[in-house]
Amino acid sequence: MPEPLPPFWTLVEEHGAALLDHAQRLVGPSDAADVLGDALLRALRAYPGLAHGEHLRAWLYRIVTNVALDQLARDGRRELTSSGALPEAAAHDPGGVEAFTDLIAPLSDGAKAVLTLRYVADLPYAEIAARLGCSPPAARQRASTAIRSLRETLT
Amino acid sequence: MRAPSPAFLERLATAAVDEQLVDAFFAHVETPLGRLLVVHSTRGVCRIAFPENGEDRLLAEIAAAFGPRIVACESASRPTLDALAAYLEGDSAQLQISVDLALVRSAFGRAVLAGLARVPRGEVTTYGALAAAIGHPRAARATGSALGRNPVPIVVPCHRVVPGSGGVGHYGGGAERKRHLLELERAGQAR
Numbered sequence: 555m556p557e558p559l560p561p562f563w564t565l566v567e568e569h570g571a572a573l574l575d576h577a578q579r580l581v582g583p584s585d586a587a588d589v590l591g592d593a594l595l596r597a598l599r600a601y602p603g604l605a606h607g608e609h610l611r612a613w614l615y616r617i618v619t620n621v622a623l624d625q626l627a628r629d630g631r632r633e634l635t636s637s638g639a640l641p642e643a644a645a646h647d648p649g650g651v652e653a654f655t656d657l658i659a660p661l662s663d664g665a666k667a668v669l670t671l672r673y674v675a676d677l678p679y680a681e682i683a684a685r686l687g688c689s690p691p692a693a694r695q696r697a698s699t700a701i702r703s704l705r706e707t708l709t
Numbered sequence: 710m711r712a713p714s715p716a717f718l719e720r721l722a723t724a725a726v727d728e729q730l731v732d733a734f735f736a737h738v739e740t741p742l743g744r745l746l747v748v749h750s751t752r753g754v755c756r757i758a759f760p761e762n763g764e765d766r767l768l769a770e771i772a773a774a775f776g777p778r779i780v781a782c783e784s785a786s787r788p789t790l791d792a793l794a795a796y797l798e799g800d801s802a803q804l805q806i807s808v809d810l811a812l813v814r815s816a817f818g819r820a821v822l823a824g825l826a827r828v829p830r831g832e833v834t835t836y837g838a839l840a841a842a843i844g845h846p847r848a849a850r851a852t853g854s855a856l857g858r859n860p861v862p863i864v865v866p867c868h869r870v871v872p873g874s875g876g877v878g879h880y881g882g883g884a885e886r887k888r889h890l891l892e893l894e895r896a897g898q899a900r
Contacts, residue, residue, distance in 0.1 A: 559777035561768040563735075566721075566780075571712040590713065591721050598730045601778055 556606035562598055569611055573618050579685045580622035580667055593621040619663040626675045627655055658700075660707050665700035672697050722782035732776030735768070736786035740797040742863075742886050747789055750775050753807035754789055756860045759882040774812055793863065802830065802897045804864060812860040817845070821855035828869045830894045835873040857881055863890070 570590075577593070578586035597617050604613070654674060658666050671682045683693040713721075725731050733755065735748040746764055748756035748771055755775070758767055772779055783790070788806075795801035813819050824843040828834045834842075840852040856867040862881055868890045872878040880887035 558769075558773065561772045561779035562731075562777055563722075563780050564765070564768070566713075566718065570718070571710045574713050575710045587713070587717055591717065591724075594721055595725060595728070595730065598725055598778055598780075602732075602776055 557608050559601065559604060559607045560610075562601055565610055565614065566594060569614055572611075573614055576615060577618050577622055579687055580619065580671070581625050582685065585625060589622050589625055590618060593618040596621065616663060619667060623655065623666055623670045626670045629675060658704060661700060661703055664696065665703055668693065668696045669700050669704070718781065719783055722780040723784045725778075725780050726782050726785045730778060731780050731782075732778040733771050734780050734782040734785055735771075736781060736783045736790060738790040738794050740794055742797055742882065742889060745793065745863075747786055747793065749786060749789065750809045750811060752809040752811075754861055754864060755809040755812055757793075757862055757864065759862075759886070770812075797863070797893070799893055799897065806864050808861050808864055810860065810865075813855075813858070815855075817848075817851065818855040818858060820844075821852050822859060822865050822867070825866050825869065828866065830866075831897065833869045833871050833891065836870055836878075837873050839870055853879065866890075869894075 573593070574586055574590050577589040581589050593614070597614055600617075604610075655670075658669050661669070668682060668686065671677050671685060672679075677685075679690045679693045679697075682697075683690040686693060686696070688696070722734065726734055729751075731751075733748055733750050735746060738745050738747060742759070744760050746756070746758040746760075746762070746767065747754060748758075748768075756767065756771060758764070768779060792801070792804060792806055796804045810819055810822060813822060820843045821839065824839050827842060828839075835849075836853045836856075837846075837849040840846055840848045843852075845852070852870075856870055857879060859865050859867040859881065862868065868880060868887045870878075871891075877884050877887045877891065
């Protein structure tokens with residue numbers, strides 16, 4: 555017998571604090587609640603389709619990560635285009651960020667997070683480190699490991 | 710690590726109910742009978758429970774019967790919570806709340822609960838008389854069991870059924886609560 559799906563709200567009560575914390579690390583304190591709210595509604599939509607009630611915590615983390623990365627991608631695009639940091643063509647090519655998001659899709663959530671924070675949100679390593687809860691050298695190390703795995707997926 | 714705020718959770722739940730993403734929602738209300746858990750399905754109140762009923766197990770049963778998309782939502786429950794509180798505090802003699810008896814599996818159980826519609830506020834009947842009224846004169850005991858499984862006590866007034874031999878008899882919420890309800894309804898009637 556597969557584990558039945560527990561009432562959705564028990565998941566929110568059990569994991570809400572940790573998920574909020576996770577969202578905050580990825581997008582910062584001001585957007586964390588919005589990201590968590592969007593993620594939980596997305597989770598609720600998909601919930602009855604799950605085959606069993608196992609690994610639900612990991613499943614919720616994945617959804618929060620994806621919503622946070624989308625948010626960072628949107629912010630990054632807005633900032634990059636408004637600051638003129640992107641070449642004219644790229645600024646008018648909203649597909650640029652989406653292409654990047656697709657490119658990194660096969661990576662682990664951790665790798666996606668660090669690359670999005672670095673190359674889409676364009677944050678310095680000190681800020682990335684603060685969001686990921688590690689030291690700046692560790693953040694730099696994670697980014698370079700992520701780029702290495704990205705190269706491996708491309709070859 | 711801070712927990713999401715109650716206001717955030719309520720906004721989330723309200724959005725979920727508004728977008729019809731839920732199978733059921735629940736909330737609590739303080740009353741003279743204690744803190745009641747009130748669960749709505751998409752069609753009406755499907756479960757009311759007293760505090761000692763064990764909420765986790767109860768919500769798991771709701772998930773099994775209606776689906777797992779269950780949220781705590783006060784705003785959507787508000788009309789029912791207010792009506793229950795007013796009734797139990799004696800401020801209102803009316804308790805018109807739509808119920809969903811989907812948790813009652815047997816046709817006999819549904820017939821017993823439907824039979825309660827003939828017992829108005831302020832009156833009582835007996836297990837035997839109710840059994841006879843629904844066409845099962847020899848099923849007084851089974852009628853008692855069906856009443857004991859009433860998922861929506863107070864609103865579906867199983868407390869108005871008492872033993873023919875006297876006393877208030879059994880009640881899912883305890884004899885004390887049954888006595889309280891009957892006294893409340895008698896007093897309201899006399900006014």
